[in-house]
Amino acid sequence: xxxxxxxxxxxPKWQKFWLENEIYKYQIDSEKPTYSIDTPPPTVSGxxxxxxxFSYTQAEVIARFKRMxxxxxxxxxxxDDNGLPTERLVEKEINRKASEMPRKEFIETCLNIxxxxxxxxxxxxxxxxxxxxxxLEYSTxxxxxxxxxxxxxxxxxxxxxxxxxxxxxxxxxxxxxxxAQAEIEDKEFDSFFHDIKFTIENxxxxxxxxxxxxxxxACTAVFVNPEDSRYTHLIGKKVTxxxxxxxxxxxxxxxxxxxxxxxxxxxxxxxxxxxxWVKTYKLEETIIITPDGKIKNSPIEExxxxxxxxxxxxxxxxxxxxxxxxxxxAIVHSVKVYERTGRPIEIIPVSQWFIKTLEMKDKLxxxxxxxxxxxxxxxxxxxxxxxxxxxxxxxxxxRFFGVSVPAWYSKKTGEIILPDESELxxxxxxxxxxxxxxxxxIEDIEPDLDVLDTWATSSITPQINAHWGEEHPLAxxxxxxxxxxxxxxxxxTWALYTIIKSELHFNDIPWKNTMISGHVLFKKGEKISKSKxxxxxxxxxxxxxxxxxxxxxxxxxxxLGKDIQLEENEIKNGLKxxxxxxxxxxxxxxxxxxxxxxxxxxxxxxxxxDKWILLRIQETAKKMEENLNKFEFGSAxxxxxKYFWHDFCDFxxxxxxxxxxxxEKYENGQNKKLSAQYALYVSLNSIIKLIAPxxxxxxxxxxxxxxxxxxxIISVHLTxxxxxxxxxxxxxxxIFSGITKVIEIIEAVRKFKTDNKIRLGEEIEKVIIKSSxxxxxxxxxxxxxxxxxxxxxxxxxxxxENFELDFEAIVV
RNA sequence: GGGCGUAUAGCUCAGUUGGUAGAGCUCCUGCCUUACAAGCAGGCGGUCACAGGUUCGAGUCCUGUUGCGCCCACCA
Numbered sequence: 001x002x003x004x005x006x007x008x009x010x011x012p013k014w015q016k017f018w019l020e021n022e023i024y025k026y027q028i029d030s031e032k033p034t035y036s037i038d039t040p041p042p043t044v045s046g047x048x049x050x051x052x053x054f055s056y057t058q059a060e061v062i063a064r065f066k067r068m069x070x071x072x073x074x075x076x077x078x079x080d081d082n083g084l085p086t087e088r089l090v091e092k093e094i095n096r097k098a099s100e101m102p103r104k105e106f107i108e109t110c111l112n113i114x115x116x117x118x119x120x121x122x123x124x125x126x127x128x129x130x131x132x133x134x135x136l137e138y139s140t141x142x143x144x145x146x147x148x149x150x151x152x153x154x155x156x157x158x159x160x161x162x163x164x165x166x167x168x169x170x171x172x173x174x175x176x177x178x179x180a181q182a183e184i185e186d187k188e189f190d191s192f193f194h195d196i197k198f199t200i201e202n203x204x205x206x207x208x209x210x211x212x213x214x215x216x217x218a219c220t221a222v223f224v225n226p227e228d229s230r231y232t233h234l235i236g237k238k239v240t241x242x243x244x245x246x247x248x249x250x251x252x253x254x255x256x257x258x259x260x261x262x263x264x265x266x267x268x269x270x271x272x273x274x275x276x277w278v279k280t281y282k283l284e285e286t287i288i289i290t291p292d293g294k295i296k297n298s299p300i301e302e303x304x305x306x307x308x309x310x311x312x313x314x315x316x317x318x319x320x321x322x323x324x325x326x327x328x329x330a331i332v333h334s335v336k337v338y339e340r341t342g343r344p345i346e347i348i349p350v351s352q353w354f355i356k357t358l359e360m361k362d363k364l365x366x367x368x369x370x371x372x373x374x375x376x377x378x379x380x381x382x383x384x385x386x387x388x389x390x391x392x393x394x395x396x397x398x399r400f401f402g403v404s405v406p407a408w409y410s411k412k413t414g415e416i417i418l419p420d421e422s423e424l425x426x427x428x429x430x431x432x433x434x435x436x437x438x439x440x441x442i443e444d445i446e447p448d449l450d451v452l453d454t455w456a457t458s459s460i461t462p463q464i465n466a467h468w469g470e471e472h473p474l475a476x477x478x479x480x481x482x483x484x485x486x487x488x489x490x491x492x493t494w495a496l497y498t499i500i501k502s503e504l505h506f507n508d509i510p511w512k513n514t515m516i517s518g519h520v521l522f523k524k525g526e527k528i529s530k531s532k533x534x535x536x537x538x539x540x541x542x543x544x545x546x547x548x549x550x551x552x553x554x555x556x557x558x559x560l561g562k563d564i565q566l567e568e569n570e571i572k573n574g575l576k577x578x579x580x581x582x583x584x585x586x587x588x589x590x591x592x593x594x595x596x597x598x599x600x601x602x603x604x605x606x607x608x609x610d611k612w613i614l615l616r617i618q619e620t621a622k623k624m625e626e627n628l629n630k631f632e633f634g635s636a637x638x639x640x641x642k643y644f645w646h647d648f649c650d651f652x653x654x655x656x657x658x659x660x661x662x663x664e665k666y667e668n669g670q671n672k673k674l675s676a677q678y679a680l681y682v683s684l685n686s687i688i689k690l691i692a693p694x695x696x697x698x699x700x701x702x703x704x705x706x707x708x709x710x711x712x713i714i715s716v717h718l719t720x721x722x723x724x725x726x727x728x729x730x731x732x733x734x735i736f737s738g739i740t741k742v743i744e745i746i747e748a749v750r751k752f753k754t755d756n757k758i759r760l761g762e763e764i765e766k767v768i769i770k771s772s773x774x775x776x777x778x779x780x781x782x783x784x785x786x787x788x789x790x791x792x793x794x795x796x797x798x799x800x801e802n803f804e805l806d807f808e809a810i811v812v
Numbered sequence: 813g814g815g816c817g818u819a820u821a822g823c824u825c826a827g828u829u830g831g832u833a834g835a836g837c838u839c840c841u842g843c844c845u846u847a848c849a850a851g852c853a854g855g856c857g858g859u860c861a862c863a864g865g866u867u868c869g870a871g872u873c874c875u876g877u878u879g880c881g882c883c884c885a886c887c888a
Contacts (some may be wrong), residue, residue, distance in 0.1 A: 570836085575850065634826090
């Protein structure tokens, strides 16, 4: 009896073995073609959850497959450990705000804390069997990444794609930084639609409707629709707000006639429409919101210094008192908020660095067509987003822990002073420029205090991987990279920004293929929120309970791009498959103790069932390869399961047992036994290799135990993905139509026994197969195995018009 | 409001180019058959969301409707 497979011991053992023997190391000098994967660097912002395991495993299976296809796989692993998410993690952990401590101290704290998390993350990735080359590990806050990121900044500036401008920007008042369009999402809020009375120059009232009465001091015009007959005669007239400010009534198509009163105040700035009007009609700007989110410059003195929300309540009271508030209607409306804080976004003019993306939209769309998207429909999300872009990419953030904007300014002239590339990386707060402008001393220089958007760095992962700008052998091999795996929620950020940077630096696409994975949902249609995440199993618990191979199995059940729910049952099925593999292989090898692995049998000389099982695995391997080449890991895996579990275990093993146990029962039995042994040895070898990308631990265990001595390859993961298992065969129709009938016969025998309460192992007297002469000829080669699996004393063939079966039990 | 995806057994899903509806789980009945009870054998269970159309033939192709999910727009 064979021992049990203990995943808990085997998995860490092999993980250690792979690391120690550098099984997944990229061979820089290899002749083999490179296959490079632009692995997503996970954000170091807390815990890894099942969603990470899900999408990384899917990509990882492809890495293993490509390696077995003969590629020299470049599979690095990085960590995105700077930026706001990390800052917030650190602030929470030390229970202090970044703004409350010296910049240098905060940055050092961040570095220490992220280092701890990086190690934790790394351990978890290794425990799921990620086959990354850890010698290629990078972190986006390292000196090296900062250097590349600042180099990108300098180059884009020199090329004129990067500009600093004082312009209205999307602004979050809680973390006090500008943000990018991609970081904005919608959120529903309870609010009021207020009707406020303005006074037209002729003394008549004009009612305008607004949800943001606190912006009244910033009103710079009133707009009506040019088609709105109620107001056409007023266009061009002056109107006075309840606060005494006089503005002009103007017309624009963007005003909805039905909404509110049809007259709207334009404030600097309430929303993007205001921005558009100010720009289009060159209106005056009155800024009343500070970067802290407080009101300034209001003629109502009590408002000044209040937060926007408080000021809104106050001004409503004031307007009521003044008799200017006609009506307030409670509504629910959606407001743009910053994704990280959930707070409504303000539009505030600040000096920011922008990458000019709006002018390159066409190019961005063109490049999308040069990339293969898997699944194809994900390209639409990208295209739609690009087409609707309204803002240039603002890359400066008024934060602390990140890659510094590598720039200083002259206090005298305001001119921008940039470092030389050789000085990078720099932090302009601590470093001083080497070359000062004429007539300047160090005292005349002030640093840019901003850091770069994290995406500004993570969008150059191909450049970071390729040692861009260095005399490095990787530089030529990696650009463009072969594959970008990522989830669909970051198409508009990571995918887009990477495509932008690649275009601006290289006039090229960053990678040839992108495979987009889905999300793990809490329930159907419910995202995993923070509160829900606490109710779910952690990856560690999943691995502990079911094994890494089983969890990987679950992750590969999904179709590419599709969201799934966490199904414990599916992980259990993975565990079952692992056990089944162990049992089947162990069993087979119990019957191979007297088989010399050097013994080969020509395909023509094999028994029919043995030919069939080899033809079937050949077919399965081809299908798996086709699917994996399209990144359809799920279909490939179910091909395997069908073959292994159904054909190999349920039928083939049962068919050959008797032939192996009791060869003396059959004519020329020893040869027939050898035929089965050979077929077992060959097909199990392929079985192990075909499923190795999915279940790397159990397959390594089995390979090492049974095949390594023969093949002399250090790890199953360095063997070839088996696609040429047997020589090409012709005229295999008879084998396949024969086995179809044989399976039908076996099923009928089993049913006969079950129906008649005969145990399957019990003998019966006779199996009678009636059919046409030609069909009988096709079935006859399987006679021994039919007899064996049926446990029948005899198999009788009778000519007949139609296929029919008869059975005789033993009469006692 | 626009786009994309999706609707198949009680549950989770597969169904490649149109050709007799599949798997796993659940449930029921047998079986510790000399690999495996985390197993084996057998069974119950489906108007393939709805309505039209093309076709000898539609789960599959076309049109429309509805439900669900996602992305985007709207945000005065």
